[in-house]
Amino acid sequence: xxxxxxxxxxxxxxxxxxxxxxxxxxxxxxxxxxxxxxxxxxxxxxxxxxxxxxxxxxxxxxxxxxxxxxxxxxxxxxxxxxxxxxxxxxxxxxxxxxxxxxxxxxxxxxxxxxxxxxxxxxxxxxxxxxxxxxxxxxxxxxxxxxxxxxxxxxxxxxxxxxxxxxxxxxxxxxxxxxxxxxxxxxxxxxxxxxxxxxxxxxxxxxxxxxxxxxxxxxxxxxxxxxxxxxxxxxxxxxxxxxxxxxxxxxxxxxxxxxxxxxxxxxxxxxxxxxxxxxxxxxxxxxxxxxxxxxxxxxxxxxxxxxxxxxxxxxxxxxxxxxxxxxxxxxxxxxxxxxxxxxxxxxxxxxxxxxxxxxxxxxxxxxxxxxxxxxxxxxxxxxxxxxxxxxxxxxxxxxxxxxxxxxxxxxxxxxxxxxxxxxxxxxxxxxxxxxxxxxxxxxxxxxxxxxxxxxxxxxxxxxxxxxxxxxxxxxxxxxxxxxxx
Numbered sequence: 408x409x410x411x412x413x414x415x416x417x418x419x420x421x422x423x424x425x426x427x428x429x430x431x432x433x434x435x436x437x438x439x440x441x442x443x444x445x446x447x448x449x450x451x452x453x454x455x456x457x458x459x460x461x462x463x464x465x466x467x468x469x470x471x472x473x474x475x476x477x478x479x480x481x482x483x484x485x486x487x488x489x490x491x492x493x494x495x496x497x498x499x500x501x502x503x504x505x506x507x508x509x510x511x512x513x514x515x516x517x518x519x520x521x522x523x524x525x526x527x528x529x530x531x532x533x534x535x536x537x538x539x540x541x542x543x544x545x546x547x548x549x550x551x552x553x554x555x556x557x558x559x560x561x562x563x564x565x566x567x568x569x570x571x572x573x574x575x576x577x578x579x580x581x582x583x584x585x586x587x588x589x590x591x592x593x594x595x596x597x598x599x600x601x602x603x604x605x606x607x608x609x610x611x612x613x614x615x616x617x618x619x620x621x622x623x624x625x626x627x628x629x630x631x632x633x634x635x636x637x638x639x640x641x642x643x644x645x646x647x648x649x650x651x652x653x654x655x656x657x658x659x660x661x662x663x664x665x666x667x668x669x670x671x672x673x674x675x676x677x678x679x680x681x682x683x684x685x686x687x688x689x690x691x692x693x694x695x696x697x698x699x700x701x702x703x704x705x706x707x708x709x710x711x712x713x714x715x716x717x718x719x720x721x722x723x724x725x726x727x728x729x730x731x732x733x734x735x736x737x738x739x740x741x742x743x744x745x746x747x748x749x750x751x752x753x754x755x756x757x758x759x760x761x762x763x764x765x766x767x768x769x770x771x772x773x774x775x776x777x778x779x780x781x782x783x784x785x786x787x788x789x790x791x792x793x794x795x796x797x798x799x800x801x802x803x804x805x806x807x808x809x810x811x812x813x814x815x816x817x818x819x820x821x822x823x824x825x826x827x828x829x830x831x832x833x834x835x836x837x838x839x840x841x842x843x844x845x846x847x848x849x850x851x852x853x854x855x856x857x858x859x860x861x862x863x864x865x866x867x868x869x870x871x872x873x874x875x876x877x878x879x880x881x882x883x884x885x886x887x888x889x890x891x
Contacts, residue, residue: 446690449675453579454622456697457609462571469701470876473574476538478872479708479848480531480548481512485868485888486783486855487533488513492643496529496650509560509882510889513859517889520557521654524607527885528553528650532599534783535645535765536712536855540577540705541814541839543584543598544715547706549649550603551576554657555610559882564614566878574703576610579626581702583674585692587685592637596684600635600648607656608663615664627669628659630680641755641766708848710837711781713764716749717771719816719832724775727820727828735776735799737822743772744808744817756800761787773800782854814838860888 465473487493488511497516505519511526518526528549531537537546555572558564564572584591584602592598608629612622632655635648663669673679674693681688711721720743727733743749745768755767764770764786773796774785790796811817814835820828834840843851849869856865868888871878878884 446675447672449690449693450626450672451619451623452694452697453582453609453674454626455619457575457579457613458617458619458622460571460575460698462567464698465571465574466701469574469703470570472703472706473570473577474873474875475708475845475848476548476577476703476706477552477570477573477875478852478869479538480552481868481872481884481888482848482852482855483534483536484512484527484531484553485852485859486513486536487530487646488859490530490533492533492646493526493530495643496526500526509557510885512885512888513856513890515890520561521657523560524554524557524657525650525654527557528653529646530650532646532649534712534786534855535714536709536783536851537649538706538708539715540581540584540702541707541715542702542705543581543588543602544592545581545584545602546599546649547577547581547603547606547703548573549599550580550652550656551606551610553650553653554607554660555614556882556885557653558611558614558657559880560885561882562614563880563882566875566881568614569878569881570876572610572613574701575613576606577703577706578606578697578701579609580604580606581705582693583681585702586689587681587687590687591685594685595637596633597635597637597639597645597648600652601633601684603649603652604629604632604634604656604659607653608659609656611657611660612663615660617660617664621663621666623671624667624669625660625663627671627673628662628667629656630673631669632656632659633680633684640752641763643762645762705839707837707839708843708851710843710847710851711771712783712786713771713781714753714766716746716813717753717768718781718835718837719814720745720749720768720772720818721775721781722835723816723818723830723832724772725779725781727818727830728776728779731828733776733820733822733828735773735795737824738776738799738802738820739823740821741772741776741799741803742819742821743768743803743805744811745805746811746813746815747807748813749816750805750807758791761789761791764791767800768805769800769803770796772803773797782851860890864888 507517508520509523531549580602608625612625634651639645753768758764758767818830
């Protein structure tokens with residue numbers, strides 16, 4: 408998929424000129440065009456949109472996708488609620504929490520809204536099973552929904568207000584992400600955290616009724632709190648990033664509501680956020696088409712609980728396993744033609760934990776052949792240590808291949824009798840082109856909630872998510888999804 412290409416060839420025209428006869432002289436004598444003036448009012452333009460956009464103006468397709476985003480997010484937050492990562496975080500923060508203002512999905516503890524936003528954000532990202540904006544690999548819901556649901560637990564807001572704020576937060580973070588991607592991501596920033604804080608601030612500020620100037624301040628305070636480095640991938644620190652983005656954004660909006668000031672141009676100024684964290688800045692991505700072009704419509708949902716670049720491989724492996732009825736012990740070799748980003752992000756050859764398995768293309772392919780799935784259970788400590796999986800992952804041979812996009816894989820399986828089976832995946836299940844259905848999202852939710860919520864409660868919470876726009880109190884979703 409072209410929107411997933413992580414490297415862009417720049418300066419082709421300049422290189423052609425440099426190779427032409429007399430190019431050097433032409434370059435020296437020709438008048439270079441004057442540099443584009445620094446953009447003005449990017450932060451303010453975005454702030455004005457966020458405080459003025461109404462739920463009534465949202466296209467029905469956007470409302471629908473936002474509802475699916477919320478349903479998926481609640482499911483993954485419930486699913487991650489009893490992971491060791493959250494146990495550690497709850498134990499660490501509980502002695503320091505303020506008043507018990509908001510609950511946690513799948514757990515009985517209650518925290519102040521700042522810590523609740525952080526913890527639900529962590530929980531929703533633990534399994535790498537959350538939504539993905541493929542243009543930027545941002546996971547949009549984690550920072551935004553975690554912040555505003557914590558706020559809604561303290562101060563009731565209608566489902567329609569909540570849904571509007573969710574869309575506005577997603578638009579803010581993804582547009583800002585678009586403006587600096589891929590350079591910002593390539594240098595090492597975890598863009599879900601660094602851009603997500605803007606989404607959390609915008610959405611929370613909208614529910615608080617900030618003025619335009621206060622929203623400018625909120626976005627500015629968010630800009631001062633970028634969080635998340637890609638070096639953290641494979642550790643508990645990775646899910647810290649969207650959780651902290653949620654609490655940082657909520658923090659920014661709370662301060663701005665009381666008049667805590669910031670620069671008016673914190674996104675676009677010479678020493679502002681975009682120029683500081685990236686060598687690429689395309690401010691048109693932030694300001695053009697507000698209210699007519701929706702990044703929310705490009706959100707996708709993972710059928711597999713791992714990094715998105717491994718999804719084509721898992722999809723291909725499951726197809727071959729199920730359609731060809733191939734037993735894993737008959738596989739002699741699996742050749743994968745992949746994009747460079749696959750090995751860059753998921754090149755761990757011998758993962759030792761479930762978390763590390765989420766960043767191993769070798770494990771992902773092997774477990775898909777052995778278990779015919781790629782859900783949370785397939786990226787557990789148990790699955791990573793399974794002897795059959797360990798043996799098969801040593802037969803996985805990924806090779807970076809020109810012409811293969813990050814959303815694609817070319818897989819050839821060689822069997823012990825010399826026969827080969829081939830699959831080329833252009834658009835894996837869960838992509839924009841091959842989206843998960845509502846029924847598949849609900850099955851995913853039910854699987855994640857199994858053993859955490861009673862079945863009747865799971866159905867109740869899913870029903871509330873589906874009818875979010877009609878709820879008089881959006882915070883009721885969190886109360887229903889927490890344990891007494």
